Amino acid sequence: MKSGKKLYICSDCGYISGHWLGRCPNCQAWDSFVLNSSYSTSEKVYELKPVRISEIENNSIEILDTGFGELNRCLGGGIYKNTIVLLAGSPGIGKSTLSLQIAYNISKIKKVLYVCAEENYSNLKVRFDRLFNQYSENLFLFDSTNIAYILECSKNFDVIFIDSIQAIRSPELSTPIGSISQVKDCIDKITEFCKNNMKTFIILAHVTKSGYIAGPKFLEHMVDVVLVFESRDDYRIIRVLKNRYGSTDEVGVFVMTEQGLKENNYLEFENVGKNAGSVLAFLPEGSRFIPIEIQALVNRAYSDKPKRIVWGIDNVKIMVIISIIEKFLKLDLYRYDIIMSIIGGLRILSNSLDFSIAVSIISSYLVFPVQRSIFIGNLSLYSSIEAVSKSKFRQCLMEASKFSVEKVYSNLDKDQVISEYQDLRDLVEKIEFYRVNSLSDLVKMWG
Numbered sequence: 001m002k003s004g005k006k007l008y009i010c011s012d013c014g015y016i017s018g019h020w021l022g023r024c025p026n027c028q029a030w031d032s033f034v035l036n037s038s039y040s041t042s043e044k045v046y047e048l049k050p051v052r053i054s055e056i057e058n059n060s061i062e063i064l065d066t067g068f069g070e071l072n073r074c075l076g077g078g079i080y081k082n083t084i085v086l087l088a089g090s091p092g093i094g095k096s097t098l099s100l101q102i103a104y105n106i107s108k109i110k111k112v113l114y115v116c117a118e119e120n121y122s123n124l125k126v127r128f129d130r131l132f133n134q135y136s137e138n139l140f141l142f143d144s145t146n147i148a149y150i151l152e153c154s155k156n157f158d159v160i161f162i163d164s165i166q167a168i169r170s171p172e173l174s175t176p177i178g179s180i181s182q183v184k185d186c187i188d189k190i191t192e193f194c195k196n197n198m199k200t201f202i203i204l205a206h207v208t209k210s211g212y213i214a215g216p217k218f219l220e221h222m223v224d225v226v227l228v229f230e231s232r233d234d235y236r237i238i239r240v241l242k243n244r245y246g247s248t249d250e251v252g253v254f255v256m257t258e259q260g261l262k263e264n265n266y267l268e269f270e271n272v273g274k275n276a277g278s279v280l281a282f283l284p285e286g287s288r289f290i291p292i293e294i295q296a297l298v299n300r301a302y303s304d305k306p307k308r309i310v311w312g313i314d315n316v317k318i319m320v321i322i323s324i325i326e327k328f329l330k331l332d333l334y335r336y337d338i339i340m341s342i343i344g345g346l347r348i349l350s351n352s353l354d355f356s357i358a359v360s361i362i363s364s365y366l367v368f369p370v371q372r373s374i375f376i377g378n379l380s381l382y383s384s385i386e387a388v389s390k391s392k393f394r395q396c397l398m399e400a401s402k403f404s405v406e407k408v409y410s411n412l413d414k415d416q417v418i419s420e421y422q423d424l425r426d427l428v429e430k431i432e433f434y435r436v437n438s439l440s441d442l443v444k445m446w447g
Contacts, residue, residue: 008033011175014184014216034174034181064159064200067105070253070263071098073286074238075225076246079106079159082198083245084191086165086220088205088213089229094236095204096163097127098229098254098261102202103161104132107139113157117145117167131260145169145177147186151193162190164204166214183215191222232312235345236261250286253345264345269293269403273371277364280374281356282399283346284392289399292344294353296360301337312342313357314349321358321379328383329439331365352388354379358439359409368446373407374400383439385411394421401427409434409442 008017011034013027023030063078072078079085089095096119103112116124120143128135142153145168154160162168166178170185187203194201203223206214213220213228220226226242238252253264269291272280277296282289301307310318318340326333338361342348348357355377363370376396377385387393393410397417400408408417414433418425436442 006035008035009173009175009181011179011181014180014218064106064110066102068102068252068254068261068263071102071238073288074227074240074243074246074250074252076243079200079202080224080245081200082194083224084194084201084203084222085225085227086203086205086213086223087227087229088207090207090211090231093229093231094254094256094261095229097131098236099161099163099202099204100124100127101131101260103139103159104128104136106159107136110158111138111140111156112136112159112161113140113142113154114161114163115142115144115150115168116163117143118163119143130258146171147189151189154193154199155197157199159200159202162201162203164206165219166206178214180216184218187219187222232345232347235264237345247286251290251346253290255345269344272403273373274369276367276369277360279356279360279363279370280372280403280405281353282374282396283344283348284350284352284395285346289395290344290346291399291403292342292346292348294356294360295341295343296357296364297339298333298336298361298364299339301335306334307337307339309337309339311340312347313340317348317351317354318357320381321354321361324379324381324383325358325361325439329362329443331362333361333365336365351378352392355385359442362439362443366443366446371407372403372405373409374405376408376410377436379439385436385438385441387411390420394424397421397424397427397431400431405431407432407434409436411435411437 008020010024010027010029010032012029012032013024015024015026017033020033024032062081065078066072087095087099103114106112121141124141142150144150147168147170150168165183165186168186169177169182173181173185175181190201193199208214220242224244228239228241230237230239234256236254236256240248240250242248254261255264269280272278272293279294281292281294283292308318322333325331355375358379359370359375374396376388376393378388380386408431412433413435417428417433421428434445
C-alpha cells in the first residue's frame with residue numbers, strides 16, 4: 001500500500017496539483033490553491049470481479065409515487081429507487097416547498113429523512129404546519145451541514161432529501177462552503193453512498209443569475225435526473241434537462257398557492273373565447289398537449305410608432321405573423337398598438353400555434369369573439385393553412401372534448417375527419433368542422 005500524500009486543489013475550478021501554486025494553470029485564478037487532505041495516493045484493495053450479464057437477476061424496479069401526476073410524468077413514472085434526483089431553481093421559487101410536499105407524500109409508505117441544511121427545525125415546522133393538517137411518523141428532520149454526519153444518519157432511511165447541495169460541506173476540505181471543490185466532493189460521496197447502500201436521494205440546488213445550475217458541470221453528470229424549476233407569475237414549471245429513465249421533453253405545470261404547490265387546474269380555461277382576441281390552443285410539450293389561452297388586444301395607436309408588447313411569445317414570431325396579416329388580409333395593423341399574452345404559465349417557442357396566434361390578433365381587430373372554437377394547422381408565410389400530423393390532430397380533438405369545444409377550423413371538413421379518425425366518430429359528431437385553406441377564407445366565413 002502506498003503512503004498517503006496530501007494534494008492541493010484550486011477552489012475555483014477543482015484543478016489538482018501535487019504542490020502549492022500561486023496561479024492556477026487551468027483557470028488562471030490567483031491564490032486559489034488550498035490543501036486538500038481528502039485526495040490521497042493511498043489505495044485500498046477490494047475483492048471485486050466482473051459479472052456476466054446473463055447472471056444478473058431481473059428484479060422489478062421499484063418506483064416511488066411523488067403524489068403529483070405532473071412530476072411523475074417528468075420523472076418517467078415516479079422516483080426510481082437507488083437514484084439521485086437533482087432539483088434546481090432560483091431562490092424563493094418553491095423548491096423547498098415542493099420537496100417537503102414530496103417528502104410528506106413518500107413518507108406514507110417509506111422512511112424519509114429531510115436534511116434542512118439551510119433552515120432550522122422551527123422554520124421548517126412553520127412551513128409544514130401551513131401545508132399539512134397532520135404529521136407523519138415516518139418523516140424525520142436533520143439540520144446538519146456535515147456530509148459525514150448526513151450520510152451516517154442516512155443509513156437508517158429509504159429516501160433522503162438534501163436542502164441544499166450548496167449548503168453542505170466536507171470537513172476534509174478547507175475550502176469555503178458552497179465552493180466548487182466542496183460541491184464536487186460532497187456529490188461524489190453521496191453518489192458512492194447511494195450505490196453502496198441502495199438509497200434514494202433528492203437533492204436541491206441553486207442556479208446562477210444566468211439560469212445555469214450553480215457548481216461544477218460534474219454535478220449534473222453524476223446524478224440520474226436533473227429537473228429545473230421555472231417561474232412565471234403564479235405558475236411553476238418543471239423542465240427535464242436529464243433523465244436516465246424517461247424523456248427529456250416532458251414538462252410539469254404547477255400553481256403556487258398559500259397551501260403549497262398544486263397541480264394546474266384547467267377549469268379556468270372554460271370561458272376562453274368569450275372576449276374578442278381570446279383563443280384556446282393546445283401547446284405540444286413532450287407526450288401531451290397543454291391547454292393555454294392566447295390573448296390579444298389590438299387598439300388604435302396614438303403615436304407614430306405603434307407599440308408591440310408581448311409576454312410569452314417570441315417577438316420575432318409576432319412581427320412575422322403581423323406581416324402576413326397585413327399583406328394578405330389588407331388589415332392596417334401598422335396603425336394599431338398590439339399587446340399579447342399567454343395565460344397558462346408556458347412560453348410559445350415553436351411554430352405549432354402560429355395559426356391560433358394570428359386568429360387572436362384578427363379576432364381582436366374585428367371585435368369578433370371566437371366562442372368555443374379551436375384552430376388546428378400550420379400557418380405558412382403566404383397565409384395558407386397547412387395540415388398537421390395525424391397524431392397531433394387526434395390529440396387536439398381529444399383535448400378539445402374536455403373543454404366542450406363546438407367548432408374546429410382546419411384544412412379538413414367533417415367528412416374527411418370522420419374518414420381519417422373513425423374511432424373518434426362519437427366525438428366528431430358533436431363538433432362542427434370548418435375547412436379553411438387560408439386566413440382569407442376564415443375572415444370570409446366570419447362575414
